[in-house]
Amino acid sequence: MPPPRFRRRKEDRPRQITEAALAEFTERGYDATAMASVAKRAGISKGLLYVYFETKEALFKAVVRSFVTPRLQALEQAIDSSPLGAEAFLRGPFLEFARRLPKSRVRLLIRLLIAEAHRHPDLARWYWENVVAHGLAALRKLIARGVENGEFRPSALDRFPHLLISPVVFSAVWTLVFQPHHELDTDALIRAHVELLLDAIRANGKEGPRGQAR
Amino acid sequence: MPPPRFRRRKEDRPRQITEAALAEFTERGYDATAMASVAKRAGISKGLLYVYFETKEALFKAVVRSFVTPRLQALEQAIDSSPLGAEAFLRGPFLEFARRLPKSRVRLLIRLLIAEAHRHPDLARWYWENVVAHGLAALRKLIARGVENGEFRPSALDRFPHLLISPVVFSAVWTLVFQPHHELDTDALIRAHVELLLDAIRANGKEGPRGQAR
DNA sequence: TGCTTTGTTGACCAACGGGTCAACAAAGCA
DNA sequence: TGCTTTGTTGACCCGTTGGTCAACAAAGCA
Numbered sequence: 001m002p003p004p005r006f007r008r009r010k011e012d013r014p015r016q017i018t019e020a021a022l023a024e025f026t027e028r029g030y031d032a033t034a035m036a037s038v039a040k041r042a043g044i045s046k047g048l049l050y051v052y053f054e055t056k057e058a059l060f061k062a063v064v065r066s067f068v069t070p071r072l073q074a075l076e077q078a079i080d081s082s083p084l085g086a087e088a089f090l091r092g093p094f095l096e097f098a099r100r101l102p103k104s105r106v107r108l109l110i111r112l113l114i115a116e117a118h119r120h121p122d123l124a125r126w127y128w129e130n131v132v133a134h135g136l137a138a139l140r141k142l143i144a145r146g147v148e149n150g151e152f153r154p155s156a157l158d159r160f161p162h163l164l165i166s167p168v169v170f171s172a173v174w175t176l177v178f179q180p181h182h183e184l185d186t187d188a189l190i191r192a193h194v195e196l197l198l199d200a201i202r203a204n205g206k207e208g209p210r211g212q213a214r
Numbered sequence: 215m216p217p218p219r220f221r222r223r224k225e226d227r228p229r230q231i232t233e234a235a236l237a238e239f240t241e242r243g244y245d246a247t248a249m250a251s252v253a254k255r256a257g258i259s260k261g262l263l264y265v266y267f268e269t270k271e272a273l274f275k276a277v278v279r280s281f282v283t284p285r286l287q288a289l290e291q292a293i294d295s296s297p298l299g300a301e302a303f304l305r306g307p308f309l310e311f312a313r314r315l316p317k318s319r320v321r322l323l324i325r326l327l328i329a330e331a332h333r334h335p336d337l338a339r340w341y342w343e344n345v346v347a348h349g350l351a352a353l354r355k356l357i358a359r360g361v362e363n364g365e366f367r368p369s370a371l372d373r374f375p376h377l378l379i380s381p382v383v384f385s386a387v388w389t390l391v392f393q394p395h396h397e398l399d400t401d402a403l404i405r406a407h408v409e410l411l412l413d414a415i416r417a418n419g420k421e422g423p424r425g426q427a428r
Numbered sequence: 429t430g431c432t433t434t435g436t437t438g439a440c441c442a443a444c445g446g447g448t449c450a451a452c453a454a455a456g457c458a
Numbered sequence: 459t460g461c462t463t464t465g466t467t468g469a470c471c472c473g474t475t476g477g478t479c480a481a482c483a484a485a486g487c488a
Contacts, residue, residue, distance in 0.1 A: 008435045008484055029329060031245030034475060045437045047479080056476065115243060115329035117391040124391055132392075156406030162384065162398070163407050169387055170380035177331040177338055178346075184376070192370030193377050200413040222454055222465045248445060259467045264447065430488090437482070444475085452467070458460090 013052050014062075016042045021063045026108035030060060030116050060116070061123050065130075068109060071101075072131055076138045086146025087198060094142075094164070095194055099187050102171035110169070111176050136161055146201075155201040167193040227266050228276075230256045235277045240322035244274060244330050274330070275337050279344075282323060285315075286345055290352045300360025301412060308356075308378070309408055316385035316400050324383070325390050350375055360415075369415040381407040 009016075020042035024033045035056055039046040053059040075097050082089055101107065117124040139161035146152040157163060171186035178184070223230075234256035238247045249270055253260040267273040289311050296303055315321065331338040353375035360366040371377055385400035392398070 004484065005482095006436060006484080010435065013435090029245065029333070031243065032333075035477080036475075046477085047438070048436055050477065051435080111328060113391060114325060114387055119243070119246075121395070125395055128392055128396055156402075156410060160403045160406050162388075162403060163381060163410065166384035166407070167377060167380040170376065170383045173328055173383055173387065174376075177328060178342055181335070181339055182342055188370075189374050189376060192374050193380070196370060196377065196411060196414040199415075200410040218454065219452090220454080220466060224465065227465090249447080250445075260447085261449080261468070262466055265465075270446065431486105432488100433484100433486080435482105435484075437480105439479095439481105441478080442476100444473105446471105446473095448471080449469095450467105451469105452465105454463100454465075456461105456463080458462100 013042075013044070013048070016044070017049060017052055017059070018063050018066050021059055022067055022109075025060065025063060025112055026105075030112065035059075057120065061120065061126075064109060064113065064123060065126065068106070068127070068131055071104075071106060072135055076134055079138045079142050085149060086142055086151050087202070089142060090164075090194055090198065095191060098165065098168045098190050098194070101168055102175055102186050102190075107172040107176060110172050114173075135165075139164055150203055152201045153203045157197065157201055163197065164194075227256075227258070227262070230258070231263060231266055231273070232277050232280050235273055236281055236319075236323075239274065239277060239326055240319075244326065249273075271334065275334065275340075278323060278327065278337060279340065282320070282341070282345055285318075285320060286349055290348055293352045293356050299363060300356055300365050301416070303356060304378075304408055304412065309405060312379065312382045312404050312408070313401050315382055316389055316404075321386040321390060324386050328387075349379075353378055364417055366415045367417045371411065371415055377411065378408075 017038065021033075021038045024038050024041060027033075035049060036046050038059070039049045042049070049059075053062060075094070078093050079089065082093065084092060113124075113127065117127070140158070143152065143157050143161055147154055147158065167190050171184070171189060174184050175186065231252065235247075235252045238252050238255060241247075249263060250260050252273070253263045256263070263273075267276060289308070292307050293303065296307065298306060327338075327341060331341070354372070357366065357371050357375055361368055361372065381404050385398070385403060388398050389400065
């Protein structure tokens with residue numbers, strides 16, 4: 001009796017496929033990725049792929065949606081529930097999050113989004129509503145808490161919490177474009193940025209450690 | 215006598231072609247751009263295209279190289295020759311440059327570079343050597359001048375002039391992904407960033423206008 | 429054990445795209 | 459005006475790719 005030519009695994013397929021697709025899309029980009037190679041990487045046939053995802057575009061969107069969400073939710077929840085003061089939170093959990101992101105797999109997804117968003121407007125919209133809006137709101141709340149505490153003076157950061165993450169996006173983009181040719185110590189860069197911002201918005205004259213960030 | 219079917223214009227062709235290719239590449243991305251449509255847009259035949267550019271990749275690199283350089287050189291020169299102090303320069307010419315960039319055509323090229331750099335390593339290298347390295351060096355020199363003047367205290371900005379432009383890159387990326395769905399006042403954001411950094415690194419206690427950036 | 433259901437295969441199609449090339453015709457020249 | 463040069467055309471080649479579908483076989487069931 002010959003070994004079975006395949007096994008039926010309806011349950012596992014979607015994850016198998018999105019996992020393989022993530023790898024292919026991030027390595028080669030949307031257009032350069034062939035559905036056949038996604039199937040091959042997932043260990044199934046091309047026909048089966050189309051049973052689970054109607055088109056290439058549908059697969060693409062499913063991939064982005066399924067791999068982006070979890071990380072951010074952690075930060076959001078941390079901001080809400082942390083007992084730390086605003087400055088302590090920024091120098092602790094937030095900094096940790098910010099330093100990890102440009103090194104994680106997520107940065108490859110960021111590249112995909114930058115490259116493809118304008119050709120998939122509904123994906124951009126989804127991303128905004130489910131990721132960015134929440135992140136910004138959480139940061140804004142954190143800043144506001146600091147102002148109420150008297151830790152921070154009112155500043156432009158109230159209106160533009162974006163400024164807290166701009167060096168994170170910058171670091172991700174930098175490594176995507178120039179690594180490994182030109183190293184950049186993104187850890188130090190992001191830490192330096194947070195310290196500078198804190199120096200600028202701290203309410204009282206007494207400053208934190210002001211030396212060069214190493 | 216019938217009108218001539220075409221005119222011979224050897225001189226104009228390269229610019230015609232790169233101009234058309236820039237438009238196509240930035241609209242559709244590298245892979246999705248067909249050489250035939252570049253030719254059509256340039257008003258010539260596909261065959262002629264290949265007389266001037268050996269391959270699609272060669273055309274792509276030529277496009278990036280020919281449209282990126284000029285803008286930055288202006289900034290570099292301005293830094294060297296300006297009579298302004300460091301702070302005045304940052305709030306004047308630098309800010310002007312930084313605010314314009316995320317709205318200019320260059321931001322489309324930035325998208326292309328982010329999306330394609332890892333598949334064209336020599337292009338990334340060229341871009342580093344001919345654009346980024348110069349820009350960073352110029353900024354570093356400006357900061358150093360401010361420190362020597364006594365305008366600024368030594369700070370992490372000496373090591374990471376990148377922080378001056380990170381919100382510019384951020385703004386460019388933001389508009390590329392979310393416009394026109396979610397407006398962001400990038401002008402105000404960038405201005406606010408510069409003011410915050412200045413607040414952080416100014417040497418003496420006397421501060422500039424500290425109100426919320428409008 | 430045989431029948432039904434349905435998860436899975438792989439051959440196939442039509443469109444497309446990068447790249448080639450023989451033929452053509454505009455311009456320069458004698 | 460005829461000859462030569464060379465800028466230019468457009469048909470063609472062939473590999474690739476998104477997407478389809480009839481046939482197959484693994485699992486469930488009576």
